[in-house]
Amino acid sequence: MKVTVDEDRCCGAGQCVMLAPDVFDQREDDGIVVLLEAEPDAAHHTAVREAADVCPAAAITVHEDS
Amino acid sequence: MTLSEPGTDELHYPLPAPDPLDPPKEWAELRDRCPVATVTLPSGDHAQLLTRYDDVKQVLSDPRFPRVGGGQGARISDSGGVFDSDMASALPQSGPAHQQWRRLVMRWFTAKRMAALRPRIEAMADSLIDEMLAHGQPADLKAALGFPLPVWVICTMLGVPDSDRDRFSYWSDTLLNLTRYGRDEIVAAQTEFLGYMQAHVQAKRAQPGDDLLSELTTEPTADGTLLTDAQLVGTGQGLLVAGHETTANMISKMVAMLLADRRRWEQLLADPSLVRTAVEESLRFDANPGIGMPRYIAEDVALGSAALPAGTTVMCSMGAANRDARAFDGAEEMDLTRSPNPHLSFGSGPHSCLGQALARTELQVTLEVLLRRLPGLDLAVPVEELQRVEGLAVGGLRELPVRW
Numbered sequence: 510m511k512v513t514v515d516e517d518r519c520c521g522a523g524q525c526v527m528l529a530p531d532v533f534d535q536r537e538d539d540g541i542v543v544l545l546e547a548e549p550d551a552a553h554h555t556a557v558r559e560a561a562d563v564c565p566a567a568a569i570t571v572h573e574d575s
Numbered sequence: 576m577t578l579s580e581p582g583t584d585e586l587h588y589p590l591p592a593p594d595p596l597d598p599p600k601e602w603a604e605l606r607d608r609c610p611v612a613t614v615t616l617p618s619g620d621h622a623q624l625l626t627r628y629d630d631v632k633q634v635l636s637d638p639r640f641p642r643v644g645g646g647q648g649a650r651i652s653d654s655g656g657v658f659d660s661d662m663a664s665a666l667p668q669s670g671p672a673h674q675q676w677r678r679l680v681m682r683w684f685t686a687k688r689m690a691a692l693r694p695r696i697e698a699m700a701d702s703l704i705d706e707m708l709a710h711g712q713p714a715d716l717k718a719a720l721g722f723p724l725p726v727w728v729i730c731t732m733l734g735v736p737d738s739d740r741d742r743f744s745y746w747s748d749t750l751l752n753l754t755r756y757g758r759d760e761i762v763a764a765q766t767e768f769l770g771y772m773q774a775h776v777q778a779k780r781a782q783p784g785d786d787l788l789s790e791l792t793t794e795p796t797a798d799g800t801l802l803t804d805a806q807l808v809g810t811g812q813g814l815l816v817a818g819h820e821t822t823a824n825m826i827s828k829m830v831a832m833l834l835a836d837r838r839r840w841e842q843l844l845a846d847p848s849l850v851r852t853a854v855e856e857s858l859r860f861d862a863n864p865g866i867g868m869p870r871y872i873a874e875d876v877a878l879g880s881a882a883l884p885a886g887t888t889v890m891c892s893m894g895a896a897n898r899d900a901r902a903f904d905g906a907e908e909m910d911l912t913r914s915p916n917p918h919l920s921f922g923s924g925p926h927s928c929l930g931q932a933l934a935r936t937e938l939q940v941t942l943e944v945l946l947r948r949l950p951g952l953d954l955a956v957p958v959e960e961l962q963r964v965e966g967l968a969v970g971g972l973r974e975l976p977v978r979w
Contacts, residue, residue, distance in 0.1 A: 520925055520926075520927050521677070521678070522921070522931050523689070523932035524931075524932075526685070527686045527932065535685040538678075539679070539682055540684065562915035563917045565921060565924065565927040
């Protein structure tokens with residue numbers, strides 16, 4: 510799994526950090542997403558998919574094949 | 576039932592709902608047969624009501640479509656209140672300036688900040704429940720816990736002393752109510768709140784504390800400018816209005832939904848790890864979320880259901896969209912394990928709720944504390960006897976009588 514994030518789209522909702530804190534963080538000065546793990550371990554895949562599905566700004570893209 | 580078409584019977588909005596926890600019967604039929612429906616607002620102006628998930632999400636996500644107000648788009652009501660407020664217009668409502676303001680405030684609402692605030696919220700919930708227990712049963716959970724908790728949290732974030740919590744509750748109630756208060760009362764409350772907040776902002780400038788407003792008095796936006804007093808007051812108002820009554824009512828509605836079919840409560844007692852998904856499902860399943868989000872369609876747009884011409888005012892019903900079977904399996908069932916749950920209760924896109932991590936934290940903490948402290952919690956009246964609050968931009972229950 511490969512994950513990309515779009516900082517311009519991000520609205521700082523924080524759902525991704527609440528769901529997968531090992532993969533996502535938020536910048537302290539403005540709450541915008543920080544990707545900690547572009548290729549997260551299998552243990553995080555379910556949470557990462559959920560984070561992408563519920564992101565209100567559609568700012569997270571999950572590439573399952575790579 | 577006759578759905579509203581131009582020239583036929585008018586569909587008055589908000590739609591009446593027969594039962595306290597069930598949606599208006601029109602939702603399902605509107606979604607299926609008339610997903611863009613002409614409605615008459617309390618002001619007498621008209622709007623197009625959107626009820627399908629994809630349509631509502633598309634409009635809310637589109638940065639070209641601002642909120643109504645300032646003479647743009649239909650008026651919601653004649654009595655003023657939050658949708659006609661001048662104070663909110665001190666803040667940039669769209670575009671890069673809005674984004675700068677949002678990002679400045681956003682740092683106070685990150686998931687990490689909320690996690691750090693969690694123990695304090697838990698202590699507040701525990702202390703409010705202590706008080707409720709001391710008064711004995713039955714009790715009104717809304718008055719004892721649902722209403723005071725979020726205003727306590729916001730006052731803490733704004734650096735407002737605990738002793739002014741009750742005044743803040745009243746102000747937020749008048750700002751959000753569209754019919755209960757008269758225009759004079761609303762204007763008086765707005766004036767009073769404005770005066771309080773102006774003095775409060777000046778006091779924070781003179782003597783900064785460890786709170787959001789104090790920090791904002793000295794923290795520049797990305798282009799190096801500081802917020803003006805009017806913008807700081809607008810920020811305080813925005814956070815109070817957006818963060819108090821919404822969460823306050825959601826706490827009572829969530830607990831009511833979970834107790835209305837007590838198997839739900841027992842499911843959570845058996846497996847408290849479901850609290851997170853249960854909160855999301857309560858947000859999705861809320862049949863009384865308020866009137867929705869009005870948006871001004873500034874340019875022609877094609878929705879999945881219909882084309883809308885520029886100049887249209889739409890009312891986005893997130894509640895109806897959240898029960899759209901096109902987007903959710905078993906949409907009319909409350910499933911405490913539902914995941915993912917991309918409901919629209921916090922909106923969508925660049926204007927989606929700034930405080931959603933805070934709201935989620937408050938709802939999760941409240942539920943955890945109630946499950947821990949009052950496992951025997953139950954409604955003290957039959958569910959049919961619960962009464963909706965009428966006239967609020969945010970829907971809710973008048974009270975929530977409980978036993979334990």
